[in-house]
Amino acid sequence: MSEKTHFHFTGICGTAMGAVASAMKRKGFTITGSDASVYPPMSDFLRGQGIEITEGYHEGNIPEGVDVVVIGNAISRGNPEAEAALNRKLLYHSLPEVMKDHFLRGKRNFVISGTHGKTTTSSMLAWLFRHAGKDPGFMIGGIPKNLGHGAQFTDSDINVLEGDEYDTAFFDKRSKFLHYLPECVVVNNIEFDHADIYNDVEEIKLSFKRLLNVVPSKGMAYVNGDERHCLDVAANAPCPVTTVGFGDGCELRISDVKYDEGSSSFTLGAESFTVPMTGEFNVRNAAMAVASAMFGGLSADEVREGLLAFGGIARRQELKGEKNGIKVIDDFAHHPTAIGLAVQSLRQKFPGAKLWVLFEPRSNTTRRKVFQKELAEALAKADVAIVAAIPDLEKIPENDRLDPVLLSADIAADGGIGYYLENNDAIIAKVKEGAKSGDVVAVLSNGGFGGIHKQLLEEL
Template sequence: MPEKKHFHFVGVCGTAMGSVAVAMKRKGFTVTGSDANVYPPMSDFLRNEGIELSEGYRAENIPVGADEIVIGNAISRGNEEAEAALERRLLYVSLPEVMKEYFLRGRRNYVVSGTHGKTTTSAILAWLFLNAGRNPGWMIGGLPKNLGRGANFPDSEFNVLEGDEYDTAFFDKRSKFLHYLPEVAVVNNIEFDHADIYDNLDEIKLTFKRLLNVVPRNGRAVVNGDDANCLEISENAPCPVTRVGLGGNCDLQITNVKYETDRSSFDLDGVPYSIRMPGEFNVRNAAMAAVAAKLAGLSVEEIRDGLESFDGIARRQEVRGEVRGVKVVDDFAHHPTAIRLAIQALKQQYPTGKLWVIFEPRSNTTKRKVFQGELAECLAGADVAILPDLPDPEKVPLEDRLDPAVVAKSVEGGRGRHIATVEEIVEAVAAEVVEGDVIAVLSNGGFGGIHGKLLDSLKG
């Protein structure tokens, strides 16, 4: 069978797709690609590497001699290029399959999974490797400030992968992380999420069990020992398991936790560490990364130095600006537990002044009423909680749709408000905030540029 030489990426401008396309080009393959949204910086990055791009999806974009069509996770049936690949009986594969074949086989792959914290934990772990001179590959959903890009695949012994339980492609409904050949699987926590593809928590627990089923006997699962679901899925795992957490039942216990306004410190198995990020969830993220790094052979000194020099991730409690003593903070939180923990950390970091939380229910799950009660409960930690109208409400059937007005009305103490549009929110908040207040914007999207509009409005 002739060696494959030409790969065509459908949806090439996604962070992971683009990074893998470039890595394939650097391996000597011919690479082309297409996307509906071709714009900098990704388009410049791809073209500078010699990758020919087509804007828009058309059957004729697929070169006649292409050996393999890489179809991105965002591509659905009805996409012209996906349909052409099917009709022409071309060899089509998912991105995780390409990664597995060309970058992960034979390597030491560290897969970080869980409902919350996987982006931060995988970014910390990748930085620990990089800072210690191990030159890792990585694929991370956010933008780690220390790493400069979300994905990179050098020729390295180590790979750090954010392991998403979301499905792989329209033709492969297995979780992406099942393709990643883990030597070490980190499981931060397990809760119900992704209501568009999972019907219940049991289905999610099953896919995490399947992840541990592919960890080899000479590898290890590192799980949250304080999370009942993590304990359940790892109980009869065929690989060794290390439980990490605050509880006395854990194999490695986090103790002596201290929080300051701009950092947290803790002991892990009696060894002191510190990280320049506030909040209990960041202590847990750092501890999980530290355990994984030690399994890879990093010394305590290397781990301690890496944690101390980690700069965080864009859109994770990131201060976007301050005007008249009022801070505007950006955060990605969108699951009720993540919202509660983000509010908790912000209260620890900014103990004086009023905390305004503006939450956009944007994810496929939070647009559904499955979390209607939980959202009201977690937002009660804010001094004022504001919800806008749902973006693209028509994508969710009316009977399943979240009602932001009901959530706002249910927030304890009358602290919830439903304000329909970004412009109305900006006007209302800017009129009431005072020096020392913090405005936290929680969204997994752009939210209509609300951060800049708030700062501009505060300038008057």
């Protein structure tokens, strides 16, 4: 046990914060915490662990005699507890620092990184290890259906971590994944994203180069061998690198791909696998998970059996329901490339169906004009694309904002049918007016989109 025994978590109800807090409680630490919004299921889970939670942020929430204040990534200067930690000269850490000190050091840490596919790949890999009896710890930015929740830490020597290039905390602008002590890294792909903290893709590539710089000489980096930015990052890396992809130059080649309505089969190296998901990007994700699992010691047969039993992830092409023959799909895609890949995958899954895409520009990047052209090109691949109002637009400088009216016109110019509709009632009315039995309506957002999925199923 560390001499530091009392940890206070500011922002405790976040998925990763809550998982770490509860794991530390089980290790015998005294844990308190607070959050702006305290609600189930995380609040019930934490209180069930005997953790005291306070709603709202107040200086008095930080107990006298606390040893460490853990400050969440969403906390900024001006937060009363952040200010109290600074003014009282308390020891404060970011969540990744706490994870590194108490759960990652000395373990085999598998870090899954990239602009797209992190959640799917890390979910697959964690499940492959669990299915093989390894009981891994994991921290994933979604809810894998096989695992039931997004994060837990165990006594296993294996951890699977979704590695985000976003910054660590207001006081630590390094990427979070640099804290994770990786033995094995996956670099799925690299594109410009997070326009609120990065100026261009070269800055993002620098963070990924730094990630490969901390992979040990007995570790491994699996890198997308079909993508230039990934190859740039891997060039001259001090760790072993294996390129994975479809191209002839890839050291671990994906070949013999076949798609069915609910699955994809492929060969990786000399072994054949089937994953119960469709689309090229899911084959790429599965290939990275397979390679990493076998690096982790699993046999090809263990991997094959685990992949077949993989149940997917909530909010990744998840069928929310069907009404009068019209399917409503929920998907997290919000970056232009991810939108294009989601459309491609839905075409493969539902060949011949008319595809409606309802898009909410909600991320820090898609609310900005940086992807004005690319969003139009991606959305034009659907039969009908509807762009919703942009949430919290006032937080984006006026000269930097996405123009949704122009976006709908550009979709049409790129050969699609595009509409900009300002509220969910108008969107639902447009879908009701045009959708027919056999159509697929895909809702794309990294937020809740005002509960439009349920509304659609009630109204169609």
